[in-house]
Amino acid sequence: MDTLDELADFMKRHQLLLVTAESCTAGLIAAHLADVPGAGELLDCAFVTYSTEAKARCLEVDFGTIARHGLSSEAVAAEMARGALRHSRANVAIANTGVADNAGDGNTPPGTQCFAWAYRRADGGDQAEVFTETRRFHGDRNAVREAAAEYALLRIPHYCAPRGGA
Structure with a gap:
């Protein structure tokens, strides 16, 4: 999948509705999808949780997970x-x-982005399959953020294709 229009078609065919939880990209993932005509069928909402406190308050990220990892x-x-x-x-x-x-924190190289894709299958109840990756992008701050947002979206078919293929 090379373009956002192709991604939108894939999402519509498979009845996928997206929510984003963004820190470093600060809403760019959702904004890129919103550039596609008909995005209202594809995007439910977006959480921009830049601070540690917002991650815990809005998304229930455990402070212990942050401390450990x-x-x-x-x-x-x-x-x-x-x-x-x-x-x-x-x-x-x-x-x-x-x-x-x-x-950054001094321990993580600039351009490092950690991603997660969670997919709740129609037959899976409340259980979600979660897939993670870490990638490093190069360029200035905004180039990294743009590349990360596009990468995140275009990986949806890889992780979230319904069983039986895309």
């Missing part, structure tokens, strides 16, 4: 995605957290 971690991204699904009517969640530039 760090703010920029797949474990935190996974909890963000699960929390976003719990607080929306969506069946797909994308979460990201990371460091876009040198202003």
Whole structure:
């Protein structure tokens, strides 16, 4: 899948409704999907949780997970995605957290982005399958954020295709 229009067609065919839980991208994932005509059928809502407190308050990310794994971690991204699904009517969640530039925590290289995709299958009740990845993007702060947002969206078919293929 190479374009957002192709992604939108895929999402419509498979009745996927997205919620995002964004830290580093600060709403860009949702904004990119909103650029597609008919995005109202594809996007339920977006949580922008930049602070640790917002992650805990809005998405139920456990402070212990943050302490054990760090703010920029797949474990935190996974909890963000699960929390976003719990607080929306969506069946797909994308979460990201990371460091876009040198202003990070000092332990995580600039450009590092941790992602989670959570997919609640129609036959799965409240259980969601969660998939995580860490990627590093290059460029200035905004180039990293843009690349991360596009990457996150275009990975939906990889992780969220209904059983039996895309």
